[in-house]
Amino acid sequence: MKLLITGGAGFIGSHVVRLFVTKYPEYQIYNLDKLTYAGNLANLSDIENAPNYTFIKGDITDAKFLEDMFAEIPFDGVIHLAAESHVDRSITDPMSFVMTNVVGTVNLLNAAKNSWQANGAGGTSAFDGKRFYHVSTDEVYGSLHNPDEFFLETTPYDPQSPYSASKAASDHFVRAYGNTYKMPVVLSNCSNNYGPNHFPEKLIPLMIHNIQTNKPLPVYGKGENVRDWLFVVDHARAIDTVFHKGVLGETYNIGGFNEWKNIDIVHLLCATMDRKLGRPEGTSAKLITYVTDRAGHDLRYAIDANKIMNELGWQPSLQFEEGLEKTVDWFLANQEWLDNVTSGAYQTYYQGMYANR
Ligand code: NAD
Numbered sequence: 001m002k003l004l005i006t007g008g009a010g011f012i013g014s015h016v017v018r019l020f021v022t023k024y025p026e027y028q029i030y031n032l033d034k035l036t037y038a039g040n041l042a043n044l045s046d047i048e049n050a051p052n053y054t055f056i057k058g059d060i061t062d063a064k065f066l067e068d069m070f071a072e073i074p075f076d077g078v079i080h081l082a083a084e085s086h087v088d089r090s091i092t093d094p095m096s097f098v099m100t101n102v103v104g105t106v107n108l109l110n111a112a113k114n115s116w117q118a119n120g121a122g123g124t125s126a127f128d129g130k131r132f133y134h135v136s137t138d139e140v141y142g143s144l145h146n147p148d149e150f151f152l153e154t155t156p157y158d159p160q161s162p163y164s165a166s167k168a169a170s171d172h173f174v175r176a177y178g179n180t181y182k183m184p185v186v187l188s189n190c191s192n193n194y195g196p197n198h199f200p201e202k203l204i205p206l207m208i209h210n211i212q213t214n215k216p217l218p219v220y221g222k223g224e225n226v227r228d229w230l231f232v233v234d235h236a237r238a239i240d241t242v243f244h245k246g247v248l249g250e251t252y253n254i255g256g257f258n259e260w261k262n263i264d265i266v267h268l269l270c271a272t273m274d275r276k277l278g279r280p281e282g283t284s285a286k287l288i289t290y291v292t293d294r295a296g297h298d299l300r301y302a303i304d305a306n307k308i309m310n311e312l313g314w315q316p317s318l319q320f321e322e323g324l325e326k327t328v329d330w331f332l333a334n335q336e337w338l339d340n341v342t343s344g345a346y347q348t349y350y351q352g353m354y355a356n357r
Pocket residue numbers: 006007008009010011012013032033034035036037038039040058059060061080081082083084085086100104135136137138167189190191192193194199
């Protein structure tokens with residue numbers, strides 16, 4: 001099995017690469033990543049010399065590069081995670097989301113389809129044994145307002161941000177290639193992830209970093225927006241499950257049945273950090289600062305993950321409090337990693353996003 005994983009130097013991708021490299025020594029794992037601000041080879045330093053692992057630097061918006069790579073390496077499977085992933089950045093620069101998430105995904109579909117057809121027996125049997133797995137988000141379903149509602153695989157798409165619109169478009173293309181060319185596609189849509197290696201532009205690692213450095217904790221709006229949080233290693237385990245057991249053409253929602261209001265998470269993080277840093281109780285919570293809300297801010301995401309649990313036998317392994325504790329411990333033990341990703345361009349980003357908010 002020659003398996004291409006895109007975006008493997010990013011947050012979730014690095015956990016997926018590690019899981020596959022260590023669990024399947026008989027597979028050859030190729031990690032294709034552009035190494036944008038979010039891509040970091042330090043995330044994979046523990047497995048970089050594994051005999052079944054190869055890193056390829058490249059950009060999925062470059063169709064020729066992808067065609068050449070597929071001509072050179074006969075991939076059997078693709079797990080596609082490369083994307084622009086941050087909603088706030090999509091509000092200031094939507095076009096880079098169109099390019100990577102939409103055009104990049106279609107380029108990848110074309111490269112896989114063309115090489116599998118060229119090397120195959122002809123007709124749809126060219127796809128025998130092949131698999132194209134597209135990793136997506138629950139944000140494509142839009143925002144929930146009724147507390148009894150959950151996102152199901154059948155929930156109509158209703159993306160509300162440039163990020164979620166670009167992911168929705170990419171999902172549509174993947175399904176269209178499955179329908180039109182009979183490509184062997186499978187998809188999953190996951191809720192918010194958290195854990196080690198999370199880039200500190202996202203809520204949880206940003207708050208950990210700001211608590212540590214005594215900076216204001218910028219809570220958007222009233223802090224009442226709700227997200228469903230899943231430990232990143234549990235998402236990687238779900239991706240392993242869907243890749244190997246998922247039925248072609250199907251979509252699987254992945255989530256932790258773990259809804260939290262943002263402000264409650266920030267308070268939990270403050271209490272955890274006070275304890276870990278030996279600060280008097282209540283110290284970090286004084287840093288909480290309510291700031292101007294995100295434009296078009298989705299109120300609530302909540303996943304119904306019964307399909308993957310019942311049909312494929314996956315379930316989350318960690319409770320949130322335990323996962324958050326592990327996450328905080330990882331950030332405190334990996335100061336050099338955090339220092340490296342919060343220097344330079346991050347400071348410019350942070351100033352632009354938060355200085356006059
Ligand atoms: P991330 O931003 O941490 O990592 C994205 C990776 O993609 C980086 O390594 C980056 O260098 C790479 N990349 C970006 N543009 C590229 C390009 N043009 N060519 C090649 N590589 C490129 O993202 P993440 O949080 O790890 O998310 C991974 C995937 O999972 C995304 O598709 C995202 O939509 C999806 N997802 C994320 C979450 C979440 O909570 N973070 C939840 C559900 C789904």
